[in-house]
Amino acid sequence: MISKKPPSSSLRKGYTGTVLLFLLPWLFSLIVFWYGPILYTVILSLMKYRLIGGGYFIGFSNYTKIFQDKLFWTGLQNTFVFILMYVPANFALGLFTAYLLNMNIKFKGFWRAIIYVPAVLPVVAVLVLGKFMFYPNGLVNTLIELTGIKGPLWLANPNLIKPASVMLMIWQCGTAMVVYLGALQGVPKHLYEAAEIDGLSHSGQFFHITIPMISPTILFRMVIDVIFGLMIFVPGLILPEGNVPGGPGTSSRFYALHIYEKAFQRFNLGEASALATVLILLSMVITFFIMRMSNRYVHYEA
Amino acid sequence: MKKLSVILLTVVISLFYVSPVYSTGQGDAAKDGPVELSWWHLWGGSRTELIDALLEEYADRNPNVTFDVTFTPPNELMKKVIQAAGTGTLPDVVQIHSGWYTNLMPAETLENLSLYAERDGLNLESTLVDAERLRSYWEGSLYSLPNVNAGAQGLFFYNKDLMRQAGLDPIKDAPKNWAEFTEVSRILVDKLNTGKELDVIAWDPNQMAGQPSVIVFSYGAGYPTVSNDTKIALLDTPGVMKTAQAFDDYMENIYGSYGGYRGVMEWNSRVAGADTGAAQVQAFINGNQVFYVSGSWTIGQVKSGNPDMDFGILPVPGFEVQHGGTAKNGWSYAISKSSKHKDAAWDFLKFITLEAEGNGEFCIAQGRPSPIISVNKDSRFLTESGPEIWSNLVQSMNMDIVPEALDIHQDTLKPWLRDIPSRRIAGESIDSIMLDINDRYQDYLDDINR
Known part of the structure; x- marks a missing residue:
């Protein structure tokens, strides 16, 4: 017979102690390597701090200065434009490929591998390769010129550098594809069978069954992609014609590139930390809003 | 007891004066016993062999000095040096660009070499090409010595x-x-x-x-x-x-x-x-x-x-x-303020910046002028470059x-x-x-x- 008596306080203490002991390595790394640096960044953002010579507290001056800097707003604007293009594109391509691969097609494993491989390549390698493709005489323009049209200067045109960045970044849609594929396979078959009996078309099934059923996954991917977009950095460093970080002009000067320049080219750690703190707050606010909005659009299975 | 204290104090002070801490650096590095110098430079590619040759030549003269050498490409060196300077981890001898003085805050991170030059009776004015000498100073003090002639950039x-x-x-x-x-x-x-x-x-x-x-x-x-x-x-x-x-x-x-x-x-x-x-x-x-x-x-x-x-x-x-x-700008070598082997580092620094056997050979082998005036009169330069190129180079x-x-x-x-x-x-x-x-x-x- 199992006793219904609650465990004694000494037993509970022992249990809590064991749990804490097992959690300790994780807690240690969380505090030392995550919360610690974040806290230190916030402290540095209130200081005039240079790598050489140390620093002293100056209140919120760094924040005043960064908000007055037009490059701060340029970086923010470029980053949001990138997010607006990247998030829907990565969603559409990831879901589309997952949807295709969820069907009964031949060599399914092979196609999955082909689509996933770019996702395991380093971003820098993908972008360097992509840069050659987007050169004035690169593969992309060579293909365009087959139609008799002169290809544009993708990497030298302020209006095309961001679309080019997005095109190369969604080459790595394999990660999203895998996540969506898992979600698609989790949609109960009987829902489609019932819909078919009711005469719902394939597109109707997609919009009324598939999308609502995988909406928690879409939400998850959206949060991840938006945060990824906020931190976007490498395309602005590698892609522009002439190896001009942030170029042409300031058209690919993303927010994170601005932080990088302040921290590692000017060694102005105070302002760089203020910029980083703003980015953390921004990520939190945007994530909060997405989660709030999700109540209306995300369907959680009961 | 008081007497014993006086004796002990005398012994300690005597030891201090004969210890390497108080070394005047007058002698060469070999006399100071085994020393390992850390050295950061930017000479990769075909220059690797020249660096090896430099080290061999120096080792022949100073068998007790060994090196921990690190090559860093020029485009990465600045970040690496400034970060190391900020954290007090610069090597004994470090390659810098004289244009970095503003970022490096030399008085806090680099050894002031004016005293060393004075102690050794160096006459930099008659030794170095003007532009190379002038770019070595920051706020009136010598913090580095030129490695290659950089003035002829145009x-x-x-x-x-x-x-x-x-x-x-x-x-x-x-x-x-x-x-x-x-x-x-x-x-x-x-x-x-x-x-x-x-x-x-x-x-x-x-x-x-x-x-x-x-x-x-x-x-x-x-x-x-x-x-x-x-x-x-x-x-x-x-x-x-x-x-x-x-x-x-x-x-x-x-x-x-x-x-x-x-x-x-x-x-x-x-x-x-x-x-x-x-x-x-x-x-x-x-x-x-x-x-x-x-x-x-x-x-x-x-x-x-x-x-x-x-x-x-x-x-x-x-x-x-x-x-x-x-x-008035170019590549130089400096000694870290936190170096534990400053005299040995100074001795090596002189070899790679001021001596014909070190700096001179390194520059001649590349066919590029040396910051040392006398080295640039070496006939090998003229033979290698031809009179037209060489005269234009010297002019520039x-x-x-x-x-x-x-x-x-x-x-x-x-x-x-x-x-x-x-x-x-x-x-x-x-x-x-x-x-x-x-x-x-x-x-x-x-x-x-x-």
């Missing part, structure tokens, strides 16, 4: 074979001023290209080999791009703006029929293979580019890349008169000394200037681009000088 390389091919006389028609240069360039582009696209260019004003051309030409014409105290950006001054405008006109006048900026950008992509300085050096070596602006370090590269090429060197063509200037090392934009342009100013073609194609005026770059440069200078 050399105008030209391919004599291609000039002949275009029906020009490589001696008589070698351009001496901007008007002659544009005229010769027009003839070259017309004669050496027959198709719709450019195969051979005369010169790309936006090329970036070492220094950005607009800076080289500006200081060559006597227009500084930064104030003497390196606090004020001068890219918006009439002289520099005039240089940028002349470059802009050059692109239109010489390459207009090939699409101007776009034509040269496509040439970079198709013929040079990229838009980097390294790719354009190769294009010069391969005979796809007639003129090329670079420093003395390129001479050896061109010679080894194309031994049959007949090329010459000119000072950069000035606008009204041929003027030219010697830049000894012109008016001008402050040059800090070497931070490796990361900042240089890319902004390299962005000019894209921005011009996008429709911005050259004046507006230069004013914007000047603002960004000033913002940078304000940041690092705070």
Whole structure:
């Protein structure tokens, strides 16, 4: 017979102690390597701090200065434009490929591998390769010129550098594809069978069954992609014609590139930390809003 | 007890005076016992062998000194050095660029070498080329010594074979001023290209080999791009703006029929293979580019890349008169303030910067001038370079000394200037681009000088 008596306080203490002991390595790394640096960044953002010579507290001056800097707003604007293009594109391509691969097609494993491989390549390698493709005489323009049209200067045109960045970044849609594929396979078959009996078309099934059923996954991917977009950095460093970080002009000067320049080219750690703190707050606010909005659009299975 | 204390104190003080801590450094490093010196330098590629030879030569003289050597490419060295300086982890001997003094705060991070030089009775004035000596000081104190002659940065390389091919006389028609240069360039582009696209260019004003051309030409014409105290950006001054405008006109006048900026950008992509300085050096070596602006370090590269090429060197063509200037900026070596082996480091530093057996051999083997005056009289230079090239080189090392934009342009100013073609194609005026770059440069200078 199992006793219904609650465990004694000494037993509970022992249990809590064991749990804490097992959690300790994780807690240690969380505090030392995550919360610690974040806290230190916030402290540095209130200081005039240079790598050489140390620093002293100056209140919120760094924040005043960064908000007055037009490059701060340029970086923010470029980053949001990138997010607006990247998030829907990565969603559409990831879901589309997952949807295709969820069907009964031949060599399914092979196609999955082909689509996933770019996702395991380093971003820098993908972008360097992509840069050659987007050169004035690169593969992309060579293909365009087959139609008799002169290809544009993708990497030298302020209006095309961001679309080019997005095109190369969604080459790595394999990660999203895998996540969506898992979600698609989790949609109960009987829902489609019932819909078919009711005469719902394939597109109707997609919009009324598939999308609502995988909406928690879409939400998850959206949060991840938006945060990824906020931190976007490498395309602005590698892609522009002439190896001009942030170029042409300031058209690919993303927010994170601005932080990088302040921290590692000017060694102005105070302002760089203020910029980083703003980015953390921004990520939190945007994530909060997405989660709030999700109540209306995300369907959680009961 | 008091007596015992006095005896102990005397013993301790005596030990202190005979210990290495109080070493005067008068003797060579070998006398100080086994020492391991850490050394960071930027000489990779073909220069690795020269570095090994230097170390061997030094080890023969100082068998008790060993080295922990780290190579770091030039474009990564600045970040690495400044981060190490900030964390007190600089090596004993470190390669720096004299343009980094502003960022490095030498008084806090580097050993003041003035006392060492004085102690050893060095006469730097009679030993070093003026520009190289002057760039070694920061706020009146010596914090580094020059490694290679860097002042001769504005050399105008030209391919004599291609000039002949275009029906020009490589001696008589070698351009001496901007008007002659544009005229010769027009003839070259017309004669050496027959198709719709450019195969051979005369010169790309936006090329970036070492220094950005607009800076080289500006200081060559006597227009500084930064104030003497390196606090004020001068890219918006009439002289520099005039240089940028002349470059802009050059692109239109010489390459207009090939699409101007776009034509040269496509040439970079198709013929040079990229838009980097390294790719354009190769294009010069391969005979796809007639003129090329670079420093003395390129001479050896061109010679080894194309031994049959007949090329010459000119000072950069000035606008009204041929003027030219010697830049006060370049690569040096310094000793870390936190070094535990300062005397041994000083001994090694002298070897790689001030001695013919060390620095001299390193420079001669590369065919590039040494900061040491006497080394540059070595007959091997003349034999290797030929009298014409060598006399122009020596001339370019000894012109008016001008402050040059800090070497931070490796990361900042240089890319902004390299962005000019894209921005011009996008429709911005050259004046507006230069004013914007000047603002960004000033913002940078304000940041690092705070």
